[in-house]
Amino acid sequence: MFIKAKQSRVFQDVVEQIQNAIISGKLEPGSKLPAERELKDMFNTSRGTLREALRVLEQKGLIEIKLGVSGGAIIKRIDAGIMIESLALLIRSGEVSLEHLAEFRIKTEGSIVELATQRATKKDIKELEKLFNRAKAYYEKNDWENFLLTDEKMHTYIGTITRNPVFQFVQKTIHDNIHLYYSEYLPMDRERTFENLTDFKKIIEAMKAGDERAAAEIIMDHVKRFNDKMLEKTRKKAKE
Amino acid sequence: MFIKAKQSRVFQDVVEQIQNAIISGKLEPGSKLPAERELKDMFNTSRGTLREALRVLEQKGLIEIKLGVSGGAIIKRIDAGIMIESLALLIRSGEVSLEHLAEFRIKTEGSIVELATQRATKKDIKELEKLFNRAKAYYEKNDWENFLLTDEKMHTYIGTITRNPVFQFVQKTIHDNIHLYYSEYLPMDRERTFENLTDFKKIIEAMKAGDERAAAEIIMDHVKRFNDKMLEKTRKKAKE
DNA sequence: GCCATATAATGGTTTAACCATTTATTCAGT
DNA sequence: ACTGAATAAATGGTTAAACCATTATATGGC
The missing domain is CATH 1.20.120.530 (GntR ligand-binding domain-like)
Known part of the structure; x- marks a missing residue:
């Protein structure tokens, strides 16, 4: 009848927001998310929490993270x-x-x-x-x-x-x-x-x-x- | 011929170690990992990095995390x-x-x-x-x-x-x-x-x-x- | 014995700083 | 002009210490 109430984990909320943006096509494969230090401000959270969200998205295969200047989180095309x-x-x-x-x-x-x-x-x-x-x-x-x-x-x-x-x-x-x-x-x-x-x-x-x-x-x-x-x-x- | 060299991400190493322990059966479903503050010392890393590793394992469906006293990361039986x-x-x-x-x-x-x-x-x-x-x-x-x-x-x-x-x-x-x-x-x-x-x-x-x-x-x-x-x-x- | 309350262990979050990698820029040498 | 090495700067990766939120367990009053 009912489903488990939403847990109060901030990073989950961040994951869902970004995931929805990807699924709905607002973020296209190949495009890049802002830098961590910008994102954390946009979501009004800490960098650590934001990074936990990125880790989940990465594991789900939705983003790929590159190092160095002009690196960052790139939206991936869903694959197997x-x-x-x-x-x-x-x-x-x-x-x-x-x-x-x-x-x-x-x-x-x-x-x-x-x-x-x-x-x-x-x-x-x-x-x-x-x-x-x-x-x-x-x-x-x-x-x-x-x-x-x-x-x-x-x-x-x-x-x-x-x-x-x-x-x-x-x-x-x-x-x-x-x-x-x-x-x-x-x-x-x-x-x-x-x-x-x-x-x-x-x-x-x-x-x-x-x-x-x-x-x-x-x-x-x-x-x-x-x-x-x-x-x-x-x-x-x-x-x- | 060659595969991409191992990235130097500490949390990945932690993920692999715990995942291997689970796959090999050293950690059985239902058993519990030590608390974050203990684990971080065992792996000689910071809590933030350790938590990123736990996030990945959780997303893979290998562990489930419970809140509160006597909470923690519990090994899950692999499901769909x-x-x-x-x-x-x-x-x-x-x-x-x-x-x-x-x-x-x-x-x-x-x-x-x-x-x-x-x-x-x-x-x-x-x-x-x-x-x-x-x-x-x-x-x-x-x-x-x-x-x-x-x-x-x-x-x-x-x-x-x-x-x-x-x-x-x-x-x-x-x-x-x-x-x-x-x-x-x-x-x-x-x-x-x-x-x-x-x-x-x-x-x-x-x-x-x-x-x-x-x-x-x-x-x-x-x-x-x-x-x-x-x-x-x-x-x-x-x-x- | 039972219920309310306090306690403490544990995960969740924040902040601020520093390290490592990689790209772009600068500049010396030719 | 061109080349290539040194340098700078942006960005992810890591650390540390503190505090907040949740919850099982212990405590104590009745």
Whole structure:
């Protein structure tokens, strides 16, 4: 019925005022807040309290703070940063296991690829093919780090094709974490990586043909296999 | 290749130390950090800097701060709080529209119900039926507020049945926001609410029968219709 | 035993000063 | 003129000490 009454924390009030200004578009991404010593006067508070408010806004991903002369708090465009960090926390604390994540990926990426197939333009397909060729080149050069990065970009680009920011955020959140987590576990594995590339080739073909079910099935199977291999490796690693 | 070098912010170091202690399980949920005046000595910093660190940890959802004697920073169990807030931000800023959210819901809740059907125990079904009956009672009493709350609980409980925390977090994040957003738009609508109840009855029946595809189809259709009605209403509202 | 009151621990806020980083300016050397 | 090193100044980061506000607990009168 009722919600907890507003706490009498000055910095919370400052946070809300600035946050509302950002959300409502009165403060645009890229623009800069006044200096701390000016802001503190505008809000009629102390610098310490104002800084606590800035800390919260920074953590929320709404501002970015730069040092030095002509530094200050810059309004950021909202991105997946906080969500990525949240998922990282859940994984690192053991709350979410790799199996949990894989199960979610299978379902979600299936949906994403399905939607992407329905909505892909010729330009999208071309972009995917460009990324694919780049990944292949890295593979042939045995450049593991860049291969992984490009692989991640292919996944997130498929998210982009859905034209739905929710899927885009989810896809970025998952793959940033996978990259974070797996790059320490995975040594370069030519066989597995080649399989990976082959899967992608097939997905692009299915998308070209407009066969959304086929595309979805391939990626779901891809994630399943990827995860099985991963579990095998991490278990081996744990034994050592 | 390289990542940005560590910034020389004292409070960041404090945040990391405490966060690591929490993640690694050295600090358990429910336990309390020492008082600010003690902590500042332990970290050999000033109270202001320490408080900035606490502000960040609080915003991350890792601690909760209580006032008064025997107050202080209490370690929180990680929940969906930050994600809920993030999605709220995206919606309020217009980055994510209701159509975007509905599209995501259709796919995701379809998957969730599918999984839940595979994994539901008899106890789960019983719990769902209990919630259903409670919702029905509120419906008959025209208690809109409590009906909505119970409806939300049914959705999140289905998330629980998946036994996968990722789906649980996602489901909670979505429905908390729907509740937040729609309760201001929706007047009690007996016809629509009855339809809602009927859908749920059907879902429970399908789950009982172990028919995962049927259950998934019902909820996907349910979300679709719910969203269509909602769009109609919000557009009407916008015209006024 | 119960209720009002006082006490003290704890977070919240303020002030004023100084430190560290970074950009812009100045100026010497060529 | 140009270059590059020294300098200045704006801005965030940190410290210290004091005081205010809230609340659990202890005290004491009945």
